[in-house]
Amino acid sequence: MNPIGAAFTWLNDPLNWTNPGGVIDLVIEHMYLSGLAVLLGCLIAWPVGIWLGHSGRGGTVTVTVSNLTRAIPTIALLSIFPLTALGFSTWSVVIPLAVFAVPPLLATAYTGVREADPDARDAASGMGLSRLQILTRVELPLAVPHLASGFRTAAVQVVATATLAALFNGGGLGEIIARGFGKTIAVGAGEILAGGLLVAVLALLVEGALGLAEKYVTPRALRVAAAQ
Amino acid sequence: MLVAIRLDDKNPWFSWSYIESNSQTLLDALVEHLYLTAVSIVIAAVIAIPLGILAARSKAAATSILSISGVMYTIPSLAVFALLTPYLGLSADTVVFGLVMYALLILVRATLTGLRQVPSEVIDAAGGMGYGKGQLLARVELPLALPSIMTGLRIATVSTVALVTVGAVVGHGGLGQLILSGFRNNLYKPQIVTATIMCVLLALLCEVVLSLVTRALTPWARRRS
Numbered sequence: 001m002n003p004i005g006a007a008f009t010w011l012n013d014p015l016n017w018t019n020p021g022g023v024i025d026l027v028i029e030h031m032y033l034s035g036l037a038v039l040l041g042c043l044i045a046w047p048v049g050i051w052l053g054h055s056g057r058g059g060t061v062t063v064t065v066s067n068l069t070r071a072i073p074t075i076a077l078l079s080i081f082p083l084t085a086l087g088f089s090t091w092s093v094v095i096p097l098a099v100f101a102v103p104p105l106l107a108t109a110y111t112g113v114r115e116a117d118p119d120a121r122d123a124a125s126g127m128g129l130s131r132l133q134i135l136t137r138v139e140l141p142l143a144v145p146h147l148a149s150g151f152r153t154a155a156v157q158v159v160a161t162a163t164l165a166a167l168f169n170g171g172g173l174g175e176i177i178a179r180g181f182g183k184t185i186a187v188g189a190g191e192i193l194a195g196g197l198l199v200a201v202l203a204l205l206v207e208g209a210l211g212l213a214e215k216y217v218t219p220r221a222l223r224v225a226a227a228q
Numbered sequence: 229m230l231v232a233i234r235l236d237d238k239n240p241w242f243s244w245s246y247i248e249s250n251s252q253t254l255l256d257a258l259v260e261h262l263y264l265t266a267v268s269i270v271i272a273a274v275i276a277i278p279l280g281i282l283a284a285r286s287k288a289a290a291t292s293i294l295s296i297s298g299v300m301y302t303i304p305s306l307a308v309f310a311l312l313t314p315y316l317g318l319s320a321d322t323v324v325f326g327l328v329m330y331a332l333l334i335l336v337r338a339t340l341t342g343l344r345q346v347p348s349e350v351i352d353a354a355g356g357m358g359y360g361k362g363q364l365l366a367r368v369e370l371p372l373a374l375p376s377i378m379t380g381l382r383i384a385t386v387s388t389v390a391l392v393t394v395g396a397v398v399g400h401g402g403l404g405q406l407i408l409s410g411f412r413n414n415l416y417k418p419q420i421v422t423a424t425i426m427c428v429l430l431a432l433l434c435e436v437v438l439s440l441v442t443r444a445l446t447p448w449a450r451r452r453s
Contacts, residue, residue, distance in 0.1 A: 003314030003315070067386070067435065070383070070386050070387055070390065070431070071386055071389070071390060071428050071431035071432055071435065072390060072428055072431075073390040073391075073393040073394075073403075073404060073407070073424065073427050073428075074390070074393075074394075075393050075394060075396065075404055075407055075408065076393065076407055076420070076423075076424035076427065076428075079407050079408070079410070079411040079420050080420060080421065080424065082415075083415055083417055083420070156302055159304075160302065160303070160304035160305070160307075161304070163304040163305075163306040163307060164304075164305075164306055164394065167306075167397065167408065168411060174304075174306055177306055177307070177310045177397075178397075180310070181310075181313075181397055181398075185313065185314065185317065185318065189313070189314035192310045192313055192314060193310065193311060193314055195307075195310055196306075196307040196308070196309075196310030196311040197307075197311070199303075199304050199306065199307040199310075200302075200303040200304065200307045200311070203302050203303060203304055203307075204299065204302055204303070207302050
């Protein structure tokens with residue numbers, strides 16, 4: 001049978017979806033791991049990025065972080081973390097994934113706060129707002145579009161990267177591809193292809209959903225400004 | 229789930245004796261890694277630069293090229309290798325195809341950005357001096373777009389060095405092969421860590437070399453900053 005036919009036969013078998021360790025279980029696991037990783041990334045990157053942007057320092061820090069992480073292979077971190085004291089656990093997958101979520105989150109938080117309209121900032125301080133009030137009531141709301149776009153980039157990247165966790169006993173939807181590769185190509189081609197399709201569709205769905213969410217959270221005035 | 233392996237002397241994080249007794253394996257993996265990176269980047273550049281020029285010339289082309297590349301960039305690397313394997317097999321072709329795809333997207337965008345940044349006065353002036361379209365592109369637009377193209381090339385190369393490792397799933401991952409096989413052979417730490425360090429150093433070396441090349445190629449940009 002040709003690989004596409006085999007892939008559709010595999011996808012058409014309801015048991016492949018509902019069995020323990022089937023598509024549904026794996027999607028849930030995949031999203032759970034990705035969600036934790038993005039959350040962890042936000043907890044680290046946003047406060048740092050916002051502070052760097054607010055104080056006007058750290059342009060080079062954000063660039064250095066993104067250059068450094070780009071040079072680190074994902075599979076290296078996914079294979080090294082389980083060998084540390086963490087052992088094979090949720091965190092030995094989540095932490096490596098979070099590492100790759102940090103650069104886009106950090107860069108956009110920095111840029112968003114940094115590039116808040118200086119006139120708005122002046123007006124706020126003229127109205128007697130304190131530095132903290134300026135941050136929470138002026139700079140952060142103005143940074144929302146940047147924060148949202150960084151969140152989308154980071155989340156999509158994490159969902160995509162989480163696929164590799166399956167190669168290191170980390171679970172997630174990549175498991176289907178890994179199982180297929182565990183067989184000979186003749187036998188496993190359908191499973192490999194089906195797994196590839198599922199993972200690609202999941203990544204695109206997340207991208208689409210967060211794209212909509214991004215539009216929704218952007219204040220109307222900024223939406224108009226962005227369109228112009 | 230596997231059980232955590234107890235730390236002991238037979239499996240240290242780093243071992244010179246591992247490196248000494250496996251120097252040939254490490255070298256072979258490094259060479260394959262470099263080869264896969266170089267081939268992919270060259271193919272990607274040859275395709276991407278004309279595509280970038282096309283996108284800069286026509287708005288419709290730009291929209292379609294950018295949206296297709298955006299969608300393709302979202303697809304996970306493992307999925308790309310999975311989708312190609314049934315057709316290209318467990319071969320270096322599968323890896324190169326996937327790597328070219330990702331590098332292509334970065335390079336097309338960089339070329340387009342670079343060409344869009346060329347000031348219109350400069351183009352007008354060149355037109356006034358009697359430059360034809362081809363001359364304008366070769367002598368004015370591309371040189372002015374060069375810093376952006378080189379930035380794209382640097383980012384694409386460093387990303388590709390890291391991404392080659394995923395090729396290990398189809399048996400051609402360069403240093404990634406050693407990471408994966410080290411993991412599968414009783415979580416052999418010296419091998420995983422040595423291959424990781426070599427891979428990161430290779431990526432940083434590419435970064436430095438390409439930065440120096442960029443400086444050498446664009447002396448005017450240096451003077452301005």
